[in-house]
Amino acid sequence: MTVKKEKLVLVGNGMAGVNAVEHLLKLAPDKYEVTIFGSEPHPNYNRILLSYVLSGDSKVEDIVIHPYEWYATNNITLYTNQTVTSIDTVTQTVTSDKGLTVSYDKLILATGSNPFMIPLPGADKEGVMAYRTIRDCEIMIESAKKYKKAIVIGGGLLGLEAARGFLNLGMKVDVVHIVDTIMERQLDRTASKMLQAALEEQGIHFLLEKQSAEIIGDKRVTGLKFKDGTVAEADLIVMAVGIRPNVALAKEAGVECNPGIIVNDYLQTNVPNVFAVGECAMHRGIAYGLVAPLYEQGAVLAKHLAGVETGPYEGSILYTKLKVSGVDVFSGGQFVDAEGTKAIRIHDEFTGVYKKVVIKENKIIGAVLFGDTADGTRLMQMIREETDISGMSKTSILTDSGGGSGGAASGVADMKNDAIICGCNGVTKGTICSAIRDQGLTTVDEVKNCTTASRSCGGCKPLVSDLLAFTLGDSYDKNAAKETICGCTTHTRDEVVAAIRDKGLSNVREVMNVMAWKNEEGCSKCRPALNYYLGMISPETYKDDSTSRFVNERMHANIQKDGTYSVVPRIYGGVTNPTELKRIAEVAEQFNVPTVKFTGGQRLDLLGVKKEDLTAMWEALDMPSGYAYGKALRTVKTCVGETFCRFGTGDSMAVGIELEKRFERLNTPAKVKLAVSGCPRNCAESGIKDLGVVSVDGGWELYAGGNGGVKVRVGDLLATVKTEQEIIEYTEAYLQYYRETGKYGERTSEWVHRVGIEHVREVVMNEEERKQLCERMDKALSVTQDPWKQAIDSKKIQRDLYEVVEIK
Ligand SMILES: Cc1cc2nc3c(=O)[nH]c(=O)nc-3n(C[C@H](O)[C@H](O)[C@H](O)COP(=O)(O)OP(=O)(O)OC[C@H]3O[C@@H](n4cnc5c(N)ncnc54)[C@H](O)[C@@H]3O)c2cc1C
Ligand SMILES: NC(=O)c1ccc[n+]([C@@H]2O[C@H](COP(=O)([O-])OP(=O)(O)OC[C@H]3O[C@@H](n4cnc5c(N)ncnc54)[C@H](O)[C@@H]3O)[C@@H](O)[C@H]2O)c1
Ligand code: SF4
Numbered sequence: 001m002t003v004k005k006e007k008l009v010l011v012g013n014g015m016a017g018v019n020a021v022e023h024l025l026k027l028a029p030d031k032y033e034v035t036i037f038g039s040e041p042h043p044n045y046n047r048i049l050l051s052y053v054l055s056g057d058s059k060v061e062d063i064v065i066h067p068y069e070w071y072a073t074n075n076i077t078l079y080t081n082q083t084v085t086s087i088d089t090v091t092q093t094v095t096s097d098k099g100l101t102v103s104y105d106k107l108i109l110a111t112g113s114n115p116f117m118i119p120l121p122g123a124d125k126e127g128v129m130a131y132r133t134i135r136d137c138e139i140m141i142e143s144a145k146k147y148k149k150a151i152v153i154g155g156g157l158l159g160l161e162a163a164r165g166f167l168n169l170g171m172k173v174d175v176v177h178i179v180d181t182i183m184e185r186q187l188d189r190t191a192s193k194m195l196q197a198a199l200e201e202q203g204i205h206f207l208l209e210k211q212s213a214e215i216i217g218d219k220r221v222t223g224l225k226f227k228d229g230t231v232a233e234a235d236l237i238v239m240a241v242g243i244r245p246n247v248a249l250a251k252e253a254g255v256e257c258n259p260g261i262i263v264n265d266y267l268q269t270n271v272p273n274v275f276a277v278g279e280c281a282m283h284r285g286i287a288y289g290l291v292a293p294l295y296e297q298g299a300v301l302a303k304h305l306a307g308v309e310t311g312p313y314e315g316s317i318l319y320t321k322l323k324v325s326g327v328d329v330f331s332g333g334q335f336v337d338a339e340g341t342k343a344i345r346i347h348d349e350f351t352g353v354y355k356k357v358v359i360k361e362n363k364i365i366g367a368v369l370f371g372d373t374a375d376g377t378r379l380m381q382m383i384r385e386e387t388d389i390s391g392m393s394k395t396s397i398l399t400d401s402g403g404g405s406g407g408a409a410s411g412v413a414d415m416k417n418d419a420i421i422c423g424c425n426g427v428t429k430g431t432i433c434s435a436i437r438d439q440g441l442t443t444v445d446e447v448k449n450c451t452t453a454s455r456s457c458g459g460c461k462p463l464v465s466d467l468l469a470f471t472l473g474d475s476y477d478k479n480a481a482k483e484t485i486c487g488c489t490t491h492t493r494d495e496v497v498a499a500i501r502d503k504g505l506s507n508v509r510e511v512m513n514v515m516a517w518k519n520e521e522g523c524s525k526c527r528p529a530l531n532y533y534l535g536m537i538s539p540e541t542y543k544d545d546s547t548s549r550f551v552n553e554r555m556h557a558n559i560q561k562d563g564t565y566s567v568v569p570r571i572y573g574g575v576t577n578p579t580e581l582k583r584i585a586e587v588a589e590q591f592n593v594p595t596v597k598f599t600g601g602q603r604l605d606l607l608g609v610k611k612e613d614l615t616a617m618w619e620a621l622d623m624p625s626g627y628a629y630g631k632a633l634r635t636v637k638t639c640v641g642e643t644f645c646r647f648g649t650g651d652s653m654a655v656g657i658e659l660e661k662r663f664e665r666l667n668t669p670a671k672v673k674l675a676v677s678g679c680p681r682n683c684a685e686s687g688i689k690d691l692g693v694v695s696v697d698g699g700w701e702l703y704a705g706g707n708g709g710v711k712v713r714v715g716d717l718l719a720t721v722k723t724e725q726e727i728i729e730y731t732e733a734y735l736q737y738y739r740e741t742g743k744y745g746e747r748t749s750e751w752v753h754r755v756g757i758e759h760v761r762e763v764v765m766n767e768e769e770r771k772q773l774c775e776r777m778d779k780a781l782s783v784t785q786d787p788w789k790q791a792i793d794s795k796k797i798q799r800d801l802y803e804v805v806e807i808k
């Protein structure tokens with residue numbers, strides 16, 4: 001008998017809520033049918049790492065913790081870009097701003113915080129903002145391209161990380177702070193002044209003891225006026241003056257708040273079946289603003305909801321590290337001198353190291369470290385365990401400076417097995433060491449993938465590295481960390497491809513078995529990659545493993561954030577005709593398609609299509625798939641060229657159509673976009689495509705590795721050819737070489753940058769190599785089939801992928 005699942009609704013797709021659900025699914029995978037609402041249009045991402053995105057060290061896509069596939073794999077219904085606006089605690093339902101009502105048996109509120117915006121006159125001007133979300137981060141990065149001077153109000157952790165980001169983006173920046181010491185909530189005066197000096201040296205300008213009075217400017221901000229009458233110029237102002245629990249929804253529903261949502265030690269609110277976790281929750285009078293305590297809360301909540309025995313959540317001891325500034329700063333526990341406390345201080349003005357440990361009744365209760373933070377984790381452990389230090393010497397409490405490298409200096413050897421190494425994720429020394437030994441881990445990245453240690457702020461990476469050195473001894477080479485395909489294996493892309501070729505491996509499972517994959521099921525990173533490499537090596541014999549593909553490629557349509565799909569039929573070279581257009585219009589009407597849109601690649605996108613309508617729509621369209629969802633040739637964009645344009649010297653439309661017909665359905669490591677322009681005016685934007693073709697006097701130029709996306713890259717000249725036949729031949733060789741040597745997921749812009757355009761040129765210009773590459777490409781192209789047609793012809797595919805099954 002199947003047991004009916006309880007309905008669990010999570011409001012807030014952020015760090016705390018999703019972490020709790022992740023724990024819960026591990027403990028009780030079959031207990032709940034989970035629905036998640038998130039106001040932001042993204043899957044769950046690591047907010048902490050926004051500071052690395054802002055400073056240019058990471059990309060937005062690198063900070064996703066759980067991609068959409070994770071939700072699908074765990075049968076979680078996700079509504080992004082959808083805000084829950086009311087809760088009916090009697091009928092136990094929530095309703096969203098899009099009018100969707102979902103019932104719950106258990107409800108978790110994880111609505112986070114709102115940044116506090118000082119209600120200054122002029123605060124509504126353009127260019128005044130908070131720093132909290134991906135969107136904020138994107139606006140800041142965009143603004144830096146146009147504007148030159150930023151002011152950050154607030155010299156706390158967030159404000160300083162924002163200021164450092166602005167410096168990296170090439171802006172001048174003032175940090176305006178209300179008192180005369182920055183980060184006064186985390187540092188004592190000495191450490192604060194040392195930090196200020198280090199940041200001033202980097203170029204941050206501080207305006208201390210300043211009270212903001214008014215934001216000046218017309219439509220857009222031009223400056224900030226202070227109560228003392230002085231003015232600082234700015235064309236962008238970021239307020240980073242703290243956060244407030246986001247409780248409007250809870251309050252409205254009668255859940256007790258003051259000011260956060262009041263919860264007990266099991267994260268229960270005053271309303272039955274309603275729980276709260278994260279920054280919105282108020283536990284024993286504290287609303288936390290750092291992830292470690294939020295994850296501790298989530299662990300207790302998950303156990304409670306799973307029906308697993310758990311102790312109460314009794315509160316957390318806080319510790320923080322400043323990121324991105326390049327200055328090592330640590331603060332933990334109660335670091336302020338008070339009645340009954342004594343402190344050990346080391347201040348080495350030559351090396352710029354300062355350490356202060358606060359002691360009360362023979363126990364360490366807090367610490368501030370500047371310049372060398374290697375003692376941080378050990379001191380936190382002593383604070384948590386309330387270690388009696390009466391028999392200990394000053395030097396055994398604090399190591400001399402210069403720590404942080406090597407297992408000995410950071411003291412990992414002496415730490416107990418239950419010492420917490422990664423505070424953010426609560427991972428102990430014992431767990432990490434066992435994983436290193438049992439799973440054969442050799443790099444920090446592998447430890448991260450296997451145990452989650454270092455997945456959040458990254459502050460514990462040096463300690464994880466020290467634990468690798470401690471566990472593996474001489475065999476650990478810190479610098480030789482090779483780039484493995486993912487955490488499931490210790491092998492690189494090249495090793496895996498070589499093994500598939502040399503050993504004749506023929507399917508995903510076989511590769512994982514033969515190459516001793518640590519995680520025998522693989523993951524969403526390695527399975528699609530292996531599927532691609534196998535297909536690339538043996539196109540004629542390999543049977544594509546659709547279960548190893550991402551959901552869009554499995555469905556042959558792009559899933560949209562509201563759960564509907566988009567349909568983009570192939571329109572060769574972006575050239576169409578009235579018959580085709582009429583058919584598209586009729587199909588759009590027949591299936592009530594809410595939005596029809598031209599894409600950047602000159603295609604028509606039918607958006608908002610229901611899953612169950614997909615195959616019928618494809619049949620009615622009677623056009624091939626445009627592969628808008630795949631790691632494959634997407635589009636060939638063309639200008640009108642010599643046929644109509646008075647500047648044109650080449651028939652760009654004909655060449656574009658021929659290229660698209662030749663390479664449609666070709667699987668590539670990442671998506672590939674082509675363009676053909678009829679003259680160097682380049683109306684088809686050939687300079688920023690994976691391959692761009694431009695007609696020039698007496699022939700055609702081919703540009704390789706261009707990209708117009710996140711990181712714009714202008715393509716490099718690959719070759720100049722005379723005939724249209726040669727365009728096809730050189731394109732074949734270039735794309736095949738990319739297919740054979742690119743890493744799965746790597747765009748041609750990254751690939752060309754990595755292997756070097758001179759090398760690619762050499763390969764493609766070599767007649768013999770070009771011929772062989774073309775032959776292998778021909779084989780790959782000879783076996784492709786249109787996936788939409790396959791789905792139309794197969795009842796089984798329709799049943800397995802597109803039928804909607806009612807869950808009772
Ligand atoms: C730039 C930056 C750097 C940081 N660095 C660190 C750090 O180094 N270390 C550290 O420990 N902490 C850091 N923090 C703090 C940390 O990110 C937060 O403590 C943590 O993200 C809070 O998690 P949460 O789930 O409670 O809230 P959030 O992550 O804010 O998630 C709440 C989510 O709920 C959504 N939501 C709200 N109301 C609704 C509704 N009614 N319906 C649907 N969705 C809703 C919100 O849009 C949001 O996406 C940083 C924060 C920022 C902004
Ligand atoms: N590395 C990290 O751990 C990290 C990084 C970023 C953010 N965060 C977290 O994100 C949250 C928000 O960070 P935050 O720095 O905004 O909050 P915060 O409360 O930690 O610091 C705000 C700072 O702004 C100052 N301030 C207040 N009013 C002011 C005013 N009118 N003018 C000038 N200064 C003023 C305060 O004195 C304080 O130092 C916090 O919970 C923080 O812990 C943590
Ligand atoms: S690229 Fe040249 S040929 Fe093509 S449309 Fe522009 S001007 Fe005309």
Ligand code: FES
Pocket residue numbers: 421422423424425453454455456457458459460461
């Ligand atoms: S301490 Fe933040 S990721 Fe480990």
